[in-house]
Amino acid sequence: MPRSSPLIHRLFVLLVYLILQVIALVLIINNSYFQQSVLMRSLRGLQYSSWERQSSIRNYLSLRSTNNALSKENVELRNRLVQLEALEESSLNNPIADSLGRTFPDFKFVAAEIIHNTTHRAHNYLIINKGSVDGLASDMGVVCNNGVVGIITHTSPHYSMVISLLNTDQKLSVRLKNEGSCGTLQWNGSNSAEAGISDLLSHVHTQIGDTVVTSGFSTLFPAGIPIGSISDISVRKGIYLDLKVSFFEKFEQLQYVNVAIPLFPEEIENLKPDRNE
């Protein structure tokens, strides 16, 4: 090598060195699994970190569309939630338990929505959006979460008319929950929040605040459905009690009701002696 060009000489040395060293390293990598795996691991590590950086950049750039998709999904989910809540409120078709978890083995319940309701007349009625197609028939009890609503009088395929409890002609067999005595509840036609029980004798011990429930003596309603609480007690003619019952349910605000469909109505009817004759 000429001494006159030390820089070129050095570069040439370096070049030869690099060529030979690369050959040696290739040989090492190709002939040793350990060295190979170590080198490959570090190369893969470089590759992975570069992929990661790329994907984070890509994610950042797509934030807007991701946000849009998420908000769209949010709206969709919220709509579905509303639907589900409505469904839950009206899905009291459970034959075992009603909306309060009470079980009435002789009845199954069909949820219905009130589409028409009157409370300010002497003979009030409701229209509900379930009919004979849904298994409803006349003389079925209609209840709600906090009490009795009325009795079905007519059914069309998809709608039913319900005589409200707020009807002066309507009578309901009830029981004083604590005392056990049975009486007849009848609306007096004046106050949509109150009804009266007038056929109990004065020896019955009761007090204001006692709960009134359905007796279950009719086939219309299951026993034990709470109706209201006693708000006033007075004695009539010395032997009769006049009780005022304030309803638990506000009839003006009713939206959903459950129709109690008796499971074995013929059996009960057939057992009655006057029918057998």
Place this chain on the structure above:
Amino acid sequence: MNNFIRRFLLCAVFATLQVLLFDRLSLGTMVYPCPYIICLLLFPFSYNTVLLMLWGFALGLGIDLMGTGIVGIHASAALVLALFRNNLLSMVATKEEIDSLGFPGFATLGFSRYLVFVALCILVHHGTLFILESLSPFHVGQILLRTACSGAANLVLVLVISSFFTRGRKR
């Protein structure tokens, strides 16, 4: 005898010795005797670096191919040693000595300077060798320990062997 053939024979003898004898000595993981580097040290002072690298690469590759270890590891280490050998030499030798026709040894450099030269060369060679062998930054302590132990052993070995050469060459 022709210089080339003499050098080739020297390398062949040490490569063979390395494969047949020193590789098979089991002195533990810390001490790895490899006195073949003396072949590269005994080239003349002003020997061309490129040619020296070719010699070193060929010597290491021969040992790799004949031996049972990782192919390429001795070639790489000897190559690195050949690259730095002249620079290391210029650290211990004067310009007149380098321009002379002799070769490094006790006769030309004296004991202490030759010792330093050999030690530096062994450090470079062993460092490369053990780094390539473990290829991990987590074994620094082990690499240093192996370099120190093997280096000390090989230093003695190389000095002993080169004392024969120097005496023989003088006559």
